[in-house]
C-alpha cells in the first residue's frame with residue numbers, strides 16, 4: 292500500500308488539528324474534555340467519516356471520550372491507537388507564549404499538550420484519517436481512542452472504557468505515549484520504546500507518641516519519631532534492587548548496539564548486587580534514573596502533625612509516594628520500608644494502580660524496533676520502563692498488549708522529559724514530519740490485508 296502523496300500536506304493538516312486541540316483547554320483537574328472531543332468529532336465529520344463508526348462516551352458531565360473504528364476483515368484482532376486529551380496545569384507567568392494559544396512560531400507549535408500528548412494524538416488521528424481516505428483493506432480493525440483523565444487517575448477515561456465499554460476498545464495490541472522519540476545522552480541519540488511501567492502506590496506513614504504540653508518536653512514525641520524514620524529512609528538511599536525482565540532486555544539491547552568495550556560490560560547489570568554497588572557510587576540524575584528503574588522508590592511528599600503551637604501532638608503523619616517495579620506489591624514495599632525504619636511506624640495503603648510489563652518478543656514490538664531504526668539509523672533503540680503510569684496500565688486489564696510509540700526525531704534542546712509537565716511545552720513541526728511516515732508504515736504493515 293502506498294503512503295499519502297505528500298507528507299508535507301499531511302504534516303500541515305496535522306499541525307492545523309493540533310492547534311485546535313491545544314486551544315480547547317483541558318487542564319485536569321477539572322478535565323473538561325468535552326470541547327476537545329467535539330473538535331475531534333468535527334475533524335472526523337469534515338473528512339466524511341461515517342457517524343455510525345464513532346461514539347462519544349461521557350463518563351461524567353463534561354468528561355468525554357471518543358472511540359472511532361475502521362473495520363478490517365476480522366482475520367486478526369484490532370490495533371488500538373489511544374491518546375489522552377487532558378493536560379496538566381500551567382503556571383502562565385512562566386510561559387513565553389500563551390499555553391492555550393496554539394501559536395506556530397518559527398516552525399514550532401507552542402502550547403500545553405504539544406508533547407503530552409495532543410501532538411502525538413494529532414499524529415494518530417492523521418494516520419487514522421489517511422487509512423480512511425485510502426479505503427485501505429485491513430486484516431484487523433484500527434481503533435482510534437481519544438481519552439479523558441489520564442493525568443489524574445484514569446477514572447473518567449481508560450478505566451471507564453475498560454470497565455464499562457470494553458467491547459469498544461478491545462484489541463490485541465495498542466499504541467499510546469510515549470516512545471521512539473529522540474532522547475539525548477551527550478551526543479548519543481536514544482529512542483526508548485515503552486514496554487513497561489511501574490505501579491503507583493501511595494502510602495501513609497504514622498508515628499504515635501504521647502501528647503503533652505510544649506513547655507515540658509518528653510522523649511515520646513511523635514514528630515521526632517517520624518522525623519527519625521524519614522532520616523533513616525534518606526540515609527538508606529534506596530530500597531533493595533529488583534531486576535525486571537524489561538531492565539535486563541534494556542541493558543542487553545543497549546549493549547549490543549554500543550561499539551565499544553563498554554557495550555560488553557552491560558551484562559554485569561543483570562546482577563542486583565552489582566547494580567546496588569553502582570547505585571552507591573553514581574551521583575545526580577544518572578543515579579536517580581537508575582534507581583527509578585531497579586527499585587521500589589519512596590518519596591515523602593506531605594507532612595501532618597499537631598494543630599496547636601504549644602501542644603505536643605500524639606500523632607505525626609507522612610504521605611509517601613512509591614513507584615513499584617512490575618511484580619512488586621504494596622505489601623512488599625511496606626516490608627522493605629519497615630526493614631529500614633523499624634516496626635514503630637504504622638504504614639497503610641492509600642491508593643494503588645497496577646504496573647505493566649509487555650513482551651519485547653511480539654511481532655508488533657519487532658516491527659516498532661525495525662521502523663525506529665529506519666527513522667534514525669544512528670540512534671540506539673531500546674525497550675524502556677516508565678517510572679510513571681499511563682493508560683497502558685488500564686488497557687492491560689482488557690488483555691491488550693500496549694507499547695509507548697509516538698515516533699519522531701527531536702532536535703537537541705527539546706527534552707520531552709523536561710517539557711511534558713514543565714513550562715514552554717512545544718513541538719517542532721519537523722518532529723511531526725519525521726514521525727508521520729513511520730506511524731503510517733507501522734499501522735499499514737501491521738494491519739494491512741496481505742501484509
Ligand SMILES: [Zn+2]
Pocket residue numbers: 375407408441468
Ligand atoms: Zn501523557
